[in-house]
Amino acid sequence: MRYVAGLDGGGTKTAVTVAEESGRVVHRFSAGPLNLNGQDEASVKATLHEIAANVGHVCEGGLGACVAMAVGAAGISNPTVSGRLTEGLREGGFAGRLVLVGDHETALWGAHEGPHGMILIAGTGSIAYGRNADGTVHRAGGFGHLIDDEGSxxxxxxxxxxxxxxxxxxxxxxxxxxxxxxxxxxxxxxxxxxxxxxxxxxxxxxxxxxxxxxxxxxxxxxxxxxxxxxxxxxxxxxxxxxxxxxxxxxxxxxxxxxxxxxxxxxxxxxxxxxxxxxxxxxxxxxxxxxxxxxxxxxxxxxxx
Amino acid sequence: MRYVAGLDGGGTKTAVTVAEESGRVVHRFSAGPLNLNGQDEASVKATLHEIAANVGHVCEGGLGACVAMAVGAAGISNPTVSGRLTEGLREGGFAGRLVLVGDHETALWGAHEGPHGMILIAGTGSIAYGRNADGTVHRAGGFGHLIDDEGSxxxxxxxxxxxxxxxxxxxxxxxxxxxxxxxxxxxxxxxxxxxxxxxxxxxxxxxxxxxxxxxxxxxxxxxxxxxxxxxxxxxxxxxxxxxxxxxxxxxxxxxxxxxxxxxxxxxxxxxxxxxxxxxxxxxxxxxxxxxxxxxxxxxxxxxx
CATH class of the missing domain: 3.30.420.40 (ATPase, nucleotide binding domain)
Structure with missing residues (x-):
């Protein structure tokens, strides 16, 4: 049996969903926040190691059976951030395919159960994002609280x-x-x-x-x-x-x-x-x- | 001859006007900034000592002939700020009457050559202020860049x-x-x-x-x-x-x-x-x- 895992890394917690390759969800759990622009390097690493271990526990055949993982998190276009995430999961023993994207991308996939459609997020910040059937993507807003993010x-x-x-x-x-x-x-x-x-x-x-x-x-x-x-x-x-x-x-x-x-x-x-x-x-x-x-x-x- | 002095203390410089008690201006000069919320305690003191010395030079009879000084500066309602200003000028040898007010008050006095009228300031920040013939004062705006100061x-x-x-x-x-x-x-x-x-x-x-x-x-x-x-x-x-x-x-x-x-x-x-x-x-x-x-x-x- 092969498995995949999805991580939604946020400032207060990281939500994780593990599924069989059929798409059947086998486990959901929460771990600590991924404060990727914060100072607590050690706690971010500890969270990533814990997530890897938990995924390993729920996959028949252990973490090696988890063949792909996708992580959505804010600020991930920053190479330092993506580097630290990758390192933390690899150190935790995850050896499968790893995809790192912005949190609006995983929100889109979740909201529409796939890559097509549009989302509007108005939380602490605000952003709209979408992808059409041609695969064209567009984003608007989300330039931060000082000069943008009205409606947030x-x-x-x-x-x-x-x-x-x-x-x-x-x-x-x-x-x-x-x-x-x-x-x-x-x-x-x-x-x-x-x-x-x-x-x-x-x-x-x-x-x-x-x-x-x-x-x-x-x-x-x-x-x-x-x-x-x-x-x-x-x-x-x-x-x-x-x-x-x-x-x-x-x-x-x-x-x-x-x-x-x-x-x-x-x-x-x-x-x-x-x-x-x-x-x-x-x-x-x-x-x-x-x-x-x-x-x-x-x-x-x-x-x- | 008795003299008075007026100081307009700002973040980039302090403008000083010295006049005879008839109101005739005898000298104007600029000194360093009064960064009263900044860290450079020593340079603020040096500026105040320099101002006191310069006022003393232009008054016939020296600094003792300057019987009143008014200072307008931002943030002066803070007791720490007013305390430091007072101390700096007293150490500099000024022994006359000292009046400390917000910079909008001295701007009003200058703009109208007296205490009555209204001003609207739109610089880095924005504020309106005025005093009517009854002596009633009112201010609007000026609550800072994060939540106010439109028009600034x-x-x-x-x-x-x-x-x-x-x-x-x-x-x-x-x-x-x-x-x-x-x-x-x-x-x-x-x-x-x-x-x-x-x-x-x-x-x-x-x-x-x-x-x-x-x-x-x-x-x-x-x-x-x-x-x-x-x-x-x-x-x-x-x-x-x-x-x-x-x-x-x-x-x-x-x-x-x-x-x-x-x-x-x-x-x-x-x-x-x-x-x-x-x-x-x-x-x-x-x-x-x-x-x-x-x-x-x-x-x-x-x-x-």
């Missing part, structure tokens, strides 16, 4: 904080966003808020973590929150639309919606779907069929 | 970079901003641009330094650039308008326009003035009458 959790969190300071000095009407943000962060003044935002230890995930507050503010009918939802949704429409147009899929394609913003913020999701329907009436928005670890496994399978 | 040089620089990446993947039409930014930074691909933006050593001034490219792009009639000018100008209208409304000056006030964006980007300036005229037809936009060092000197004089 970071963008929404930043917009919520901006709404608080704008309401504080009269540029905007008072907004319930203020009390929601203050309650979440345990603050009570705009000075404290500024202290929070510009603290040295602050990172983009801290800002993105505020995004879920948008829903409650929208449900309260707050004008500022509704504008934020609308603006971010329309930015996501631009992003997805650019991919659909570039691939000739605007009239016929399927777009899978992924990421915490699209899955959890019903207002952003609704505004996005309305915006897409207005621009591309025949394009269908769907939920992902499978997760990225499953997608990675299918990609590994396609390499046999 | 940072905001415009970021929008230009965003336009480049958006044009690169088809979210926007091709824009001359791309070639202007690439030429300025010596880059030729969007990957290199991303490398520039997220480099560890990058700071907000590097991004703000791109803002002057907006003018050339607007002059070429570039749609993306014209949108950036318009959006940032309207954000500045919101900021200035909030101050005018809060102070009851929307129908009668004078607003002085300051900072590199308003002084050098004719398109932003024009769009701003048009937006203000539409919202507050009777409010007058003017150029600053004097600089912030002169303003600080006038503030010092008012303390006699």
């Amino acid at each position: 959790g970071y963008s929404i969190g930043r917009d919520l904080l901006s709404a608080v300071v704008r309401a504080s000095d009269g540029r905007e009407a008072p907004t319930v966003v203020t009390e929601l943000v203050y309650a979440r962060l345990g603050l009570s003044t705009v000075q404290e808020l500024v202290g929070f935002v510009y603290a040295k230890e602050r990172n983009k995930a801290d800002i993105a973590a505020l995004a879920p507050l948008l829903s409650a503010a929208c449900e309260a009918g707050d004008a500022s929150a509704l504008r934020i939802a609308e603006r971010n949704a329309l930015a996501l429409v631009d992003t997805a639309s650019a991919v659909a147009e570039a691939l000739g899929l605007a009239e016929s394609g399927e777009l899978a919606l992924l990421g915490s913003v699209l899955l959890q913020s019903s207002q952003v999701r609704a505004a996005f779907e309305a915006g897409m329907a207005a621009r591309h009436p025949r394009l269908r928005c769907i939920d992902a069929r499978r997760d990225a670890a499953h997608g990675a496994m299918l990609l590994a399978l396609s390499e046999l | 040089g940072y905001s415009i620089g970021r929008d230009l970079l965003s336009a480049v990446v958006r044009a690169s993947d088809g979210r926007e039409a091709p824009t001359v901003v791309t070639e202007l930014v690439y030429a300025r930074l010596g880059l030729s691909t969007v990957q290199e641009l991303v490398g520039f933006v997220y480099a560890k050593e990058r700071n907000k001034a590097d991004i703000a330094a791109l803002a002057p490219l907006l003018s050339a792009a607007c002059e070429a009639g570039d749609a993306s650039a014209l949108r950036i000018a318009e959006r940032n100008a309207l954000a500045l209208v919101d900021t200035a308008s909030a101050v005018a409304e809060a102070l009851g000056l929307a129908e009668s006030g004078e607003l002085a326009l300051l900072g590199s964006v308003l002084l050098q980007s004719s398109q932003v300036r024009a769009a701003f003035e048009a937006g203000m005229a539409a919202r507050h037809p009777r409010l007058r936009c003017i150029d600053a009458r004097r600089d912030a060092a002169h303003g600080a000197m006038l503030l010092a004089l008012s303390e006699l």
Whole structure:
């Protein structure tokens, strides 16, 4: 029996799916994060060794029976990152075929159970990606939180904080966003808020973590929150639309919606779907069929 | 003869104006920057000692004849900052009255040759500030580049970079901003641009330094650039308008326009003035009458 494995390496955990060469899944498990741009070289290696060992355990015939592995992770186009991943898995005893791709690639494979179709991810960051039947790929967005990624959790969190300071000095009407943000962060003044935002230890995930507050503010009918939802949704429409147009899929394609913003913020999701329907009436928005670890496994399978 | 001195402490230099108590200016000079949130404690002290010595030289009767000094600098509400400033000037031998205020306060005094009126500053950051005849003050904006400061040089620089990446993947039409930014930074691909933006050593001034490219792009009639000018100008209208409304000056006030964006980007300036005229037809936009060092000197004089 031959096996393949798919890895979805993320900042909080790595999801792994192991399947027989028939495609039948035999095991799923999670391991530690793959912080490939982080400092903890040793823990990344330990995670990769542990994954190799676990795959070996569930394959009849041991790790040698696993003939292909695909790994999706952010930043993998960096040769240092791909080199460290390869080294870690080889040291762990994996000797089969190894395919390293960006996490949007494995998300696409999972969402559509294959290499064709489009995905829009709006999580901490945002990106659209797709491949048509000709094999042409296109990506839009995903240039990071400082100059791009509108529609992402970071963008929404930043917009919520901006709404608080704008309401504080009269540029905007008072907004319930203020009390929601203050309650979440345990603050009570705009000075404290500024202290929070510009603290040295602050990172983009801290800002993105505020995004879920948008829903409650929208449900309260707050004008500022509704504008934020609308603006971010329309930015996501631009992003997805650019991919659909570039691939000739605007009239016929399927777009899978992924990421915490699209899955959890019903207002952003609704505004996005309305915006897409207005621009591309025949394009269908769907939920992902499978997760990225499953997608990675299918990609590994396609390499046999 | 008694004298007063005004200091405008900035990140690149400190401008100093010394006057007789009649208000007649007797000397102006520049000294080093006051990097009050920086590490170079020794150079800040050296600058303050040098300033005290220079003031002493130009006052008949020496530094003892200088009876009041006002200093405007960013971040001065921080007690550590004000403590270090005070200590440096006292060690330098200054024994007169010392007034420490934010740099927007001295800018206001300079722009209007007194404490009343409004200013809008759009430089690396953006802020509006004013004081009415009742002595009520109001400020809007100025909450920093991450969540605020639309209309600032940072905001415009970021929008230009965003336009480049958006044009690169088809979210926007091709824009001359791309070639202007690439030429300025010596880059030729969007990957290199991303490398520039997220480099560890990058700071907000590097991004703000791109803002002057907006003018050339607007002059070429570039749609993306014209949108950036318009959006940032309207954000500045919101900021200035909030101050005018809060102070009851929307129908009668004078607003002085300051900072590199308003002084050098004719398109932003024009769009701003048009937006203000539409919202507050009777409010007058003017150029600053004097600089912030002169303003600080006038503030010092008012303390006699």
